[in-house]
Amino acid sequence: MNAARTDVLIIGSGISSLTSAALLAAKGKKVRVLEAYTKPGGYMHSFSRFGEIYDTGAHYTGALGPGQPFHTILDYLGVYREDLFEPLADERFDVFRFPDFEAAFSKGYDRLIPGLVAEFPHEADAIRAYFARVQATVKNFPHYEFSDRSENDIAGTGLDVSLASVVEPLTSNPKLKCVLYAYCVLHGVYPEEAPFGFHAIMTDSLIRGAYGLRGGGDHLAKSFVRAIEAKGGEVLCKKRVTEMRVGTDRLVKEVRTEDGGVYTADWVIAGIHPKAAFRLLRDESGLAYDPFTPVFRERMTNLEESLGIFGVYATTKDAPPVDPHRNFYYFDSSDPETFFDTLTPDQTPKAVFLSSANRRPSPEAKNFAFSLHAAGPIEWFDDWRGSRFGKRPAEYAAKKEAFAENIFRAVERYEPGLRAKVGKYVSSTPLTHLHFNGSEDGTSYGLYHSIANTGARAIGPRTKVINLLLTGQSTLFPGLLGAAVSALRTTGHIIGIKPIIEELRLLGRKNESLHHGSGNADFARQFG
Amino acid sequence: MNDQMSLSNEIQTKVNDLFIKGFEIPSEKLTPTASLYEDLGLDSLDAVDMLVHLEETFKIKVDGERLMEVRTLQNVYDLVAEVARNAGSETVAQHAPALTANV
Ligand SMILES: Cc1cc2nc3c(=O)[nH]c(=O)nc-3n(C[C@H](O)[C@H](O)[C@H](O)COP(=O)(O)OP(=O)(O)OC[C@H]3O[C@@H](n4cnc5c(N)ncnc54)[C@H](O)[C@@H]3O)c2cc1C
Secondary structure, eight states: OTTOEEEEEEEOOBHHHHHHHHHHHHTTOOEEEEOSSSSSBGGGOEEEETTEEEESSOSOBSSOSTTSHHHHHHHHTTOOOGGGEEEOOSSOSEEEEETTEEEEEOSSHHHHHHHHHHHOGGGHHHHHHHHHHHHHHHTTOHHHHOOSOOSSTTOOTTSSSBHHHHHTTTOOOHHHHHHHHGGGGGTOOOTTTSBHHHHHHHHHHHHHHOEEETTOHHHHHHHHHHHHHHTTOEEESSOOEEEEEEOTTSOEEEEEETTSOEEEEEEEEEOSOHHHHHHTEEETTSSBOOOOOHHHHHHHHHOOBOOBEEEEEEEESSSOSSOTTOEEEEESOOOTTTTTOSOOTTOOOSEEEEEESOSSOOTTOOOEEEEEEEEOOGGGGGGGTTSOTTOOOHHHHHHHHHHHHHHHHHHHTTSTTHHHHEEEEEEEOHHHHHHHHOOGGGBSSSBOOOGGGSGGGOOOSBOSSTTEEEOSGGGSOSSHHHHHHHHHHHHHHHHOSHHHHHHHHHHHHHHHHHHHHHSSSOOOOSOO | OHHHHHHHHHHHHHHHHIIIIISOOOGGGOOTTOBTTTTSOOOHHHHHHHHHHHHHHHTOOOOGGGGGGOOBHHHHHHHHHHHHHHTTOSOTTSOOOSOSOOO
């Protein structure tokens, strides 16, 4: 069985790998996914504590309304099911709280813009100009808007330009800047270094269609697996890839797993961090294989990683103090230079993100399950890097607790009394992510998505190893949507992307008109 | 004039250095008319590394799409000179990160 050859082997089962597998399988390729962990999904996986389901890295996502890009991709792959997702509130789905003011984003530009203008009446022109630029920019991305407008793949306009360079000329209002920069929390890149194009896609996708996952990301992962299996593909767990053996012709000949498995395929897609993928390369006799130039090696050595995130997963003994259909961003300062700083020396968080673990609690619910996330770089937990999960010393637990309490304190400023209502909580650090996901330095978002690492300058999808492609958040941009879209680019190198983009465009249009025509969200599904 | 001369010398030296050390290409192959792809054996992945390296070395920011225009070594010198000139970069010799967007 192991020796059976497939057309494509896919390493890892994050959403980028699963999207690649589902798309290739739908197009007639025989695919096999090899996942190290006990279940598929990567950062999409959910876990249960205190009788509640919590998400690791799928708290909310965008572009999921009928006819919108993420919805269309999932529907095209036969993965979309309405009961997987829960729409967030139309009004004020993302609330940004600062010490001296509050602002919010509402669904759709026609709600969003008047809402912000009401908040910043003197900045009406800046607000309109900014969001016009966002909307115009996202149209240049063929893998998001499914157009053939850009001939140059995804490296089109907007990626060489920083977010700050777009915002600065429009407004000098520090509060408005904070609001327009707030989503930097979602990719971890400073406004001066963040490619405007990706920030624009994240912003646009959330404004158009922000949804939470109903019942946890595991369901979405399972839906992917069903779609892959229905087309004859396989998703194998507990298969940690330890080596990719490459011949003198620069083709991967075999992929080996920890349990002694040997797999062969025409193509290999690695849905893991590029550095981790390159570390797996061996020559045919099993020695380290390095096809790279000194300049590339230097680049890889100097590559910065994105943010490490600390998470708190809690329940209250009381009814929800906040609306579960909303997210809350609590900021410690409204200085656009520092409000989003991730490395505060005293380790007090600058920005905390609160989201509900259960987006649809029963109306009589007497408790509230939620998570809090804040920057928490692995360096703060360096002392315990060598320790094993489940066997870490008491000092580590004490440090986690202290840090969690810092986060609670930051939230208390805005939600007084919340801490007292919290019954139980657990927390996670980048070491947790390292253990469960193997991500480089336990980061949440892959490599640091500055202009220097994205668009035309990105690592991947192609590599010096001819039949090895990379996919995943590090090759494009982070988030479920970014990682899924990265798979369109990657698989395009195997099956050609243009016809698929055209089919996606038609399906998106059809779903949109069905939605508008019938007034409900029950769509005829073409594939699946 | 002298400044310009020394700037273009510096660009040539540093670009050649990249090809010699970064891409392990023998210096005798580095003639201005040498084609990056046919004569020097680069591929499109190398071209991206070249771009990133040049941006860091010269503290400039090049529009990614301009890579398409670059065929020869001379084209590389010219592109760096043009972008550095437009950016008013007086600190071309400095080593600095490439992230200060020039917009
Ligand atoms: C705390 C946190 C909060 C987040 N919040 C959000 C959010 O609210 N919304 C959003 O859209 N995004 C969010 N993200 C980001 C999002 O989860 C990721 O961008 C996305 O899931 C990454 O997908 P991926 O396919 O690139 O890789 P991953 O999900 O990282 O998958 C990689 C997979 O490869 C496996 N693997 C690694 N090495 C090997 C090997 N050698 N052999 C076999 N398998 C291997 C891993 O086990 C893992 O399953 C969050 C992330 C984190 C960590």
